[in-house]
Amino acid sequence: MTAERRVMAASATVRGREVRGRLLAAAAELIVEVGWSGVSTRMLAERAGVAPGLVHYHFASVQALLSRAALDSMHGIVEEFRAQLEGASTPEAALEVILSALDGYSGRDPMSLLFVESFLAATRDEELHTALAAVVADFRALLARRFAQLGVAAPDQTAAVVAAAVDGLVLHRALSPGTSAATVTPVLARLLTPARRQQRGNRKDRASR
Amino acid sequence: MTAERRVMAASATVRGREVRGRLLAAAAELIVEVGWSGVSTRMLAERAGVAPGLVHYHFASVQALLSRAALDSMHGIVEEFRAQLEGASTPEAALEVILSALDGYSGRDPMSLLFVESFLAATRDEELHTALAAVVADFRALLARRFAQLGVAAPDQTAAVVAAAVDGLVLHRALSPGTSAATVTPVLARLLTPARRQQRGNRKDRASR
DNA sequence: GCTAAAGTTGGGCAACTGCCCAGGGCGAAT
DNA sequence: ATTCGCCCTGGGCAGTTGCCCAACTTTAGC
Secondary structure: OOOOOOOOOOOOOHHHHHHHHHHHHHHHHHHHHHOHHHOOHHHHHHHHOOOOHHHHHHOOOHHHHHHHHHHHHHHHHHHHHHHHHHHOOOHHHHHHHHHHHHHHOOOOOHHHHHHHHHHHHHOOOHHHHHHHHHHHHHHHHHHHHHHHHOOOOOHHHHHHHHHHHHHHHHHHHHHOOOOOHHHHHHHHHHHHOHHHHHHOOOOOOOOOO | OOOOOOOOOOOOOHHHHHHHHHHHHHHHHHHHHHOHHHOOHHHHHHHHOOOOHHHHHHOOOHHHHHHHHHHHHHHHHHHHHHHHHHHOOOHHHHHHHHHHHHHHOOOOOHHHHHHHHHHHHHOOOHHHHHHHHHHHHHHHHHHHHHHHHOOOOOHHHHHHHHHHHHHHHHHHHHHOOOOOHHHHHHHHHHHHOHHHHHHHHOOOOOOOO
C-alpha cells in the first residue's frame, strides 16, 4: 500500500510524532515572525531541526502544515479560555475573565498576529476558511451560553454583541500600535453591562484596574 | 545628475503619469486578489499592460508600489467619508452615514481586504506602519471632531469608542462569512447612542482614563 | 536473526522571484 | 538636424520557492 499521500498520517512512531510536533511548533512561530506566505519549506525544516524533505513527508503541502498549526493553536487557547470562563460564577467574574484575557493579547502579541494572519489566509483557502469558522463559532457559542447562564442577556443577543466586540477588540489590539488595554476595556464593559441595568437599577461600577 | 533612484519621481510626461496610475491601480487590485506578498513584478506589469522593467523605473521597489497604492486608496475613501459626514447635520444623520458606509463594506469586500492586508503588511514595514497610522489617526480625529460638534459626547471618549468599534466592525465584516449588516448595525448604534442618554438622564459615569 | 514498513536524508528540478541594465525610441529645445 | 533627457523594452542574473525522489537508516513484528 503506497498510501498515495501521507496527507494526515498520524505518525506511528514516537520519533515521527515528535518531528510532527516540532514542525507544527515551528510553523506557528514562523507565521507570526514572517507572515503566513513568508514561511518556506527550508525555514520550517531548519527551525524544527529536521531535514527539508520531512516537511513533505509528514504533510501534504506547506499550506496544510500551516493550516494545521494555526488551527491547533486556536483550539488550544479556546480550550484554555473555556476552563477559565467556567470557573467564573458571577457576571462580574466572567467579564473580568474576558478583560484579563484581552490584556494578555497586547499590541503585537504573537497570538493576535497568528489570528489575523490565519483569517486572512483563509480568504483564499476554502478549506481553512470553514475550519476556522467552526472554531470561531464554537468560541462564540461558548460565550453566549455562559452569559445566558449568568443571566446577563438573552443568548442570541449576547452572542451577536460579543462576537462583534471580541473580533473587533482583537484586531484593534493587534493592529493599533499605541493602544493600551485601558482604551479598549471600557468599550467592552459598556457592551456587556447594559443588559443588567435593564433587570434592575444597578449602580455597581467596575473597579478600575 | 543621475537622480540616484527615481524613488518617487512625479513623472514629468503625460504618458509617464498614466503608466504610474495604471501600475497603482493594478497594485490595489492584486493586493486584494492574491494578497500583499503574493503580488509580483511581472503580475503588476501584465495587469497594467506595460513592460516589466517599468515597475522598477517608476517605483523603487515592489513594496514601495504596494504601499503607495494602499495609502492612496485609503486616503481616497477617508476623503469621501469626510464629505459625507460633513453633510450630516444631526447625530442621527451622522450615525446613518456610518452605518450605510459599513453596509457598503460587505463580506469579503475588496476595500476591507485591502485594509486588513495593508495593516498586516505594516507589521513588518516600519515606514508603512507610521504612514498608515497617520491615515487612521486622521480618520478617527475626523469622527471625534464631528461627533463633538454634534454634541454626542466628549471628543476623547467618542474617539476611543468609535475607533474600536469601526476597526472591529470592519474586521468582523471582512472575515466572518455569513455576517450580515443587520448583525453588526445595532452594536454600533448601541456604542454611539448611550452618550446622549448621559446628557439628559445625567447618570454620572466615571471617566475611564 | 530477518523482513517489511516507517522514517529520514540531501540533492535535484522547473518555475518563479526582485532587481538590473544595455540598448532603443521619442518629443522638445537648440 | 543634432542633441538631450525622459520613457520604455525585454532579456539576464543570482537567488528562492514547493515538491519530488532514490537511496539510506531506524523501528517493529516474527
